[in-house]
Amino acid sequence: MNIGLDIMGGDFAPLEAVKGLHLFMNEHVSPANFVLFGDEEKVRPLLEQFNLNAPNISVVHAPQVIEMNEHPTKALKEKQQSSIAVGFYALAKGKIDAFISAGNTGAMLVGAMYSIKAIEGILRPTISTIIPKQDGTAGLLLDVGLNADCKPEHLNQFAILGSLYSKYILGIENPKVGLVNIGEEEGKGNILAQGTYPLLKENNQINFVGNIEGRDIFIDKADVMVCEGFTGNVILKMAESFYEITHQKGIRHEYLEQFNFENYGGTPVLGVSKPVIIGHGISHAKAFMNMIKLAAKMIDSNFLDKMQESFKS
Known part of the structure; x- marks a missing residue:
């Protein structure tokens, strides 16, 4: 090695x-x-x-x-x-x-x-970030900035890549995949989300659990959270600010400490x-x-x- x-x-x-x-x-x-x-x-x-x-x-x-x-x-x-x-x-x-x-x-x-x-067959590589969950587990959000504009086919592949990473690197046996959206029901969201949902639903390589909303990001509703890089980067930067603000105010809590990026090091290009x-x-x-x-x-x-x-x- x-x-x-x-x-x-x-x-x-x-x-x-x-x-x-x-x-x-x-x-x-x-x-x-x-x-x-x-x-x-x-x-x-x-x-x-x-x-x-x-x-x-x-x-x-x-x-x-x-x-x-x-x-x-x-x-x-x-x-x-x-x-x-x-x-x-x-x-x-x-x-x-x-x-x-x-x-x-x-x-x-x-x-x-x-x-x-x-890798042959992959339309676009992606980058992800670890999302600390309320129960102490780790979720994965992707894309977080490499692909600001995407097509449904790209998000479908991100779901596969995120599932593989969650299984073999994070140790989650059958990771749940959620599509980041503005509502839980099928058919909600913009054109990208509406076009992506049926692809994820029919994808037998993943364990798709449906749409997830912003309030679901930090709870155990999905292990792999899929979106285009514009939305993902906004979520990432917001999450990073939790750690910065709480430290500036002298607030210490074991959950908030998980938002320190140094605990995870860096992100791989998947x-x-x-x-x-x-x-x-x-x-x-x-x-x-x-x-x-x-x-x-x-x-x-x-x-x-x-x-x-x-x-x-």
């Missing part, structure tokens, strides 16, 4: 990325090899500082960094020695099995789409042929550690093979 890490990606990199690797190494006896992409002059001293000179950790020199405000496609073309570009080259060539970055989200998405491609995990730009060590955990789990579970098998037909 070879896990690639963009050591320069994120507002607090490379320090927090190295600290995250250090946390992972301290907690796990892992057979994984780690390939770090970044500026050797900045990375090597940190590896020395945290005693990370193990034989299973190597550094690939990538002197350039794609900044957060740069245009993704243009930056990838012009900065071919950037940590993201070099990392995707290694992923495409099979030198690493997964690639992680908390850097420029757009560049990560473009790299995933054009370096390793979508539908591409190799694991690509995107972290929040403000990720600290805990988030990097959890992104590494997720990458290892995706590789160990053969999740990509199961996804390819589901879309063969």
Whole structure:
């Protein structure tokens, strides 16, 4: 298992990325090899500082960094020695099995789409987010921003991808799928929702339970919640604000603590042929550690093979 890490990606990199690797190494006896992409002059001293000179950790020199405000496609073309570009080259060539970055989200998405491609049969890859449920379980919401405009066929595939992820990564045996809508009854909603409902209802690869409303997002009505990226991103940002506001006001509760994104690390791009995990730009060590955990789990579970098998037909 070879896990690639963009050591320069994120507002607090490379320090927090190295600290995250250090946390992972301290907690796990892992057979994984780690390939770090970044500026050797900045990375090597940190590896020395945290005693990370193990034989299973190597550094690939990538002197350039794609900044957060740069245009993704243009930056990838012009900065071919950037940590993201070099990392995707290694992923495409099979030198690493997964690639992680908390850097420029757009560049990560473009790299995933054009370096390793979508799995055959998948119309559009998607990104998801974990939604903490009131009962302590975790739901999955997708899409949350990659596909702002969708067709019913896209949402139907998102439901399959979300079900597979919930089963093999989150450990939910028969995940319930709900369509995010403005009413529970069949026939409610806009043209997209009305067109999607019958596809989900007839899809024998999922456990469809019907429409869910905004009030159902945080309760155990559905494990996989499907919508287009515009709605999903609004829900995601609203959920993130719960944690920020309660912490600003000094409110502490075990349920609200679950809204801390660092507990989940990052989100995988579902539908591409190799694991690509995107972290929040403000990720600290805990988030990097959890992104590494997720990458290892995706590789160990053969999740990509199961996804390819589901879309063969």
